[in-house]
Amino acid sequence: MSVSKEFAQYVTRLTYAELPQEVVAFAKICILDWLGSALAGSSKAPIHMLAQVAQELGGSEQATLVTGGRSSVTHAALVNGASSHIVELDDIHKASIIHAGTVVIPAALAVAEWKQKSGRELIEAIVAGYEVCYRIGEAVSPSHYYFWHNTATCGTFGAAVAASKLLGQREEQIVHTLGSAGTQAAGLWEFIEDGAMSKQLHPGKAAMNGILAALLAEKGFTGASRILEGKRGFVRAMSQEVDPEQMTQGLGTTHKIMENSFKIHASCRHTHHAIDLIVAMMAEHGVSWQKVERVRVRTYQVALTITDNPDPGSVYAAKFSLQYCVALALVKGSAGLHDFTEEALYDPVIREVMRRVEVCVDPDIDARYPRKWEAAAELDLADGTTICQHAEYPKGDPENPVTHGQIVQKFRTLALDQPKDTIEHYLQMIDELEHVPDVAMFFAQMKGRGRA
Amino acid sequence: MSVSKEFAQYVTRLTYAELPQEVVAFAKICILDWLGSALAGSSKAPIHMLAQVAQELGGSEQATLVTGGRSSVTHAALVNGASSHIVELDDIHKASIIHAGTVVIPAALAVAEWKQKSGRELIEAIVAGYEVCYRIGEAVSPSHYYFWHNTATCGTFGAAVAASKLLGQREEQIVHTLGSAGTQAAGLWEFIEDGAMSKQLHPGKAAMNGILAALLAEKGFTGASRILEGKRGFVRAMSQEVDPEQMTQGLGTTHKIMENSFKIHASCRHTHHAIDLIVAMMAEHGVSWQKVERVRVRTYQVALTITDNPDPGSVYAAKFSLQYCVALALVKGSAGLHDFTEEALYDPVIREVMRRVEVCVDPDIDARYPRKWEAAAELDLADGTTICQHAEYPKGDPENPVTHGQIVQKFRTLALDQPKDTIEHYLQMIDELEHVPDVAMFFAQMKGRGRA
Known part of the structure; x- marks a missing residue:
């Protein structure tokens, strides 16, 4: 069975009901941690540039941009993904060297808002997206990471999976979604030499590309069935000596989101x-x-x-x-x-x-x-x-964990520019996420409703 | 001087007035040949799927889709790029293994229509776009081509250059455009194993990504200054043993578009x-x-x-x-x-x-x-x-050329589904392109004006 097919089976079988309570609680911490970063980034110049381009290109009012207003799900993912990475405080997974939140969560949230999905469906999608991109990132690291920004490249698969889960795709569709995602995967480390803004473009674009892949599969658009392990696929083209089986070993028995690390310091x-x-x-x-x-x-x-x-x-x-x-x-x-x-x-x-x-x-x-x-x-x-x-482990790693209270405190610091009641709204929404019937309520208090 | 900087100088210095007459004539043949393929592809199922996604996402009415209606320049480039590649009759450059028309022309045409540029400006942009992507493709071939679809990866730079030329970007902006283009470059050959639709996604997406890179640079968004030759840049990440100087050798003295080949047979x-x-x-x-x-x-x-x-x-x-x-x-x-x-x-x-x-x-x-x-x-x-x-050379290569009449004949065959007067309008527009004041007239007869 192809790796994509195994991932697709995993994604279709994953249900909220079978998620352990600690996984649900942890996913909510990931969302809160992501949102703080996204809000803190929304006033930065590069994010405004992206939002200006999104506004110029226009789009259906499907999802909210953290910079204000609404646009297409792809533009929301682009802007929100970039925004959540710029203050360098978003989450990180050591073994895969991926910041999953900054790619998976904006993609999931945009699609969930558009399709008015429940908080439980959002949690499912995020858990699935983290799982898949972490597994891919682990398999290709560290060789892939020399040239490629794992968050962008492997993250594209995570965003695609989250979108496909929220769209209720069947196994076969998810295989095509993964194929179209992998063939769009990009993001070179060269920008670091100049400190160029590609660092923000990468997660936003990965989130956007992942959604695009899923939307294409919705219409019947096909992709490579073995995009990961195939002889001219992602793994062989972009890394060295990888055992493809590693990607799916124990799949369905793990919740790799629990391996996530959170950042307290505002640096790399x-x-x-x-x-x-x-x-x-x-x-x-x-x-x-x-x-x-x-x-x-x-x-x-x-x-x-x-x-x-x-x-x-x-x-x-x-x-x-x-x-x-x-x-x-x-x-x-x-x-x-x-x-x-x-x-x-x-x-x-x-x-x-x-x-x-x-x-x-x-x-x-x-x-x-x-x-x-x-x-x-x-x-x-x-x-x-x-x-x-x-x-051995930086503060915030699972082996050296932060508390829920520390993440709430971090959120309050990052969301400092928001009105007080908006901050409380977000905290409450995320705290009660598994009981939220419609994720469109998430950004209900965001300033500047209407077209971005 | 970095490769991007040299390319940027070349692009800013290129003027229609200094183009030899045969280059102008040849560029017009490229556009006609491209348009035939784009129209022939517009009724195909994968292109409809892309157009449906573009319609769902919505966009400002900036440029015409060959499937009908208008949307953002990025969506127009996505759909028109894909459409011009699907019948496998679009142009090809041997030494770089690139189908430049299917990426550079839809990007250029969308931006030219949006910004109401003249036929001469469109020709300039296309000549520049072909030049840059051919030079990059030659440098990285053949090793790059084993995994990567040059048309998509190298083509992204060509689309970006064409867009930046039409937007009148300064040298420094073009360097950033190239940086953002290269870090989005993607497109794996793995799809060929299944005959999946990625073949069409690739040129459309490359055209879209190239425009996105240029639009970002317009707003001040920065990219890697040495995206091509840098130690973690495009060339080192995605090919073997390349002399970066090869990319710019003789730049400014050549018109590589003249090395273009045209296809008479409808296959690879x-x-x-x-x-x-x-x-x-x-x-x-x-x-x-x-x-x-x-x-x-x-x-x-x-x-x-x-x-x-x-x-x-x-x-x-x-x-x-x-x-x-x-x-x-x-x-x-x-x-x-x-x-x-x-x-x-x-x-x-x-x-x-x-x-x-x-x-x-x-x-x-x-x-x-x-x-x-x-x-x-x-x-x-x-x-x-x-x-x-x-x-030694397939029919349609510069060494075994087709005539202008054969390309017109090919166009008439490919445009068979169009109304007779529309076909004549296109032929006349392209024949007189250097005298067309506003490229927005190009698609004036396209069915289904208004939002896609």
Whole structure:
């Protein structure tokens, strides 16, 4: 049986009724965490640019844009997907290196709003979308990740699955949906060299492409039946040495959404372990940045490939600079959304402290990646002593979890620009999601109803 | 200087006034040839499916769909791009293995119609779009082509360039347009195993993505500055051993659109040399299919990778079966649009004749691919004689050209379903294109004006 067929069977068989209560609760946390990021991003310039293009192109009033107004489901997915990725606080799955929320949730929410699906159907779709894209991402990682932005490429399958579940597609249709999704999968890491806005385009476009694939299958449009494992398919074209069977091993018995990690720091996930260590070591040892003469961070190669940047030129680039993040954590004691500012970017103290930071690869840590995203930090203090600490999992990983209350708190911070009653509406909607009869109520309080 | 920057300089500097007259004339033939294919495809089921999705999603009335009505430029490009590829009669460039017309022209035409550009501006944009995607395709071929559908992947850059030229973008904007285009580039060959409809989705989606990239750059959205040659860019991710300088060598001194080939037979280009040979040998030697006991076709590996199929299960698959095409040519003496029918698919005579056809790789021919798309055919006749012939270039290649009259004749055949005065309107519009002040007049006679 083809991988697509196995995924299609899994998707059609998945029912809300059979989901364990903790999976439902966890999915709701994912949605809340996603929404905070989407709202926080909605005022950013690149998101406005995308919304302007969506407005120019026009579209049926099917789904709400977090920037205001309604447009087609594809445009809503494009804008909302991009918006939820820009503040770099959306969820992440280590083993597949995928931010699933930023692709799967905007796709699911747009289709659910359009088709007036229930909260339970939305939860089903999101659980299914996470499962499929995580499994694909795990199978192709880490080789795929060198060139390809897994969130975009593998995420396309997740968005497609979520849409197909909400559209009630049959097995055969889902196979075609996956075929059309996979042949649209794209997103190269090259943008990172310039800190270009492709980082936001990728998840939005993946969500859009996933929906497009599902809508095409609705009309009878066919796609490759073995898009994943086929000899000229996704896996062979875009990664090395993959066992296709890995993708479906144990499928139906797992709820991989539970492996999701949440971000507390507002930077690239590959900097979080180091920030955690710095914050913890300073607190535990009562050390201030003035007393730290040298910082050595040892971690895995991919972390350095993406975040070894001793001179970030923008706030955005700073979130991808391990040296900057470590210095920020040393000086401010935190690295939240409101710590990354234009003022802090060239703050002479932070820039000076950055020069004390050394980063390198640790072969043992590297060997355990991507199963573990680890780091070790050593601080040489002015009194001649050195303190060392090692973190196996960044805060927010399932092995080092955050509480529901911390996610609610994070949401309130991210949604700060929203009216107070809108914030409470969202919190209540998500809290009671399994009892919501019509997801169109979700964005009922969004400003600027009508055409985007 | 980055490859994107060089391309951007070329695009901004290109002017209609400096185009040689033969380039203008040739570009008009490309447009006519494209339009015939687009109209012939517009009644096909997969194109209706795409048009239904476009209608469902809705869009501003910016550009005409060949299926009728108007929608956003992205939806027009999606539908018109797909429509012009489905009857497999659109143009092809050997060295880059790209059907540029089916991606570049629908993108250019949609933007030109929307922005009411002149015929001369449309010609400029198309010449620029062909130039850039051919150069990229040449550099990455043949390795890229094993997994990737060059028309879709490289074509995305061509569509983006055409749109950016029509939008009057500055150098820097074009660099961003190319960045956003390249990071959306997609299209895997896996669909060919099933004869799935991705073949049509690819050019439509590439045209759409190219426009989207240009529209984003209009708003200030940034993309990777070295999307082509960068260490995690298009070339390194999706092909092997490429010299990036090849892409821009002699740029500004060439008009690669002149290297375009046109198709007379309604099948995959990789079958044309063999069909030409069969038709010519039968005519020259006065042989009928009854007298042919055995046919051996020797050609290059890629032709067989794509068209070695002794048992096609659909009319569409038959166009990608070298054995079928050879048998069809033997029995019918031609392989035009009206020869590939449901009746002919399982015609017992053709199926019997197919069993006489052997196909294999010729190492010498293979070594010259993709510079030459060659084949040699040997016919063993019932009287014990064997006749052999070798074709260096299929009919319609620049080295074996068709006449303007043959393209007009082909257009009339493909546009058969259109009202007579509409056909004449199109012929006249394209004939006088350099004097047309507003390309919006192009589709003025299209049925079903108003929202798609």
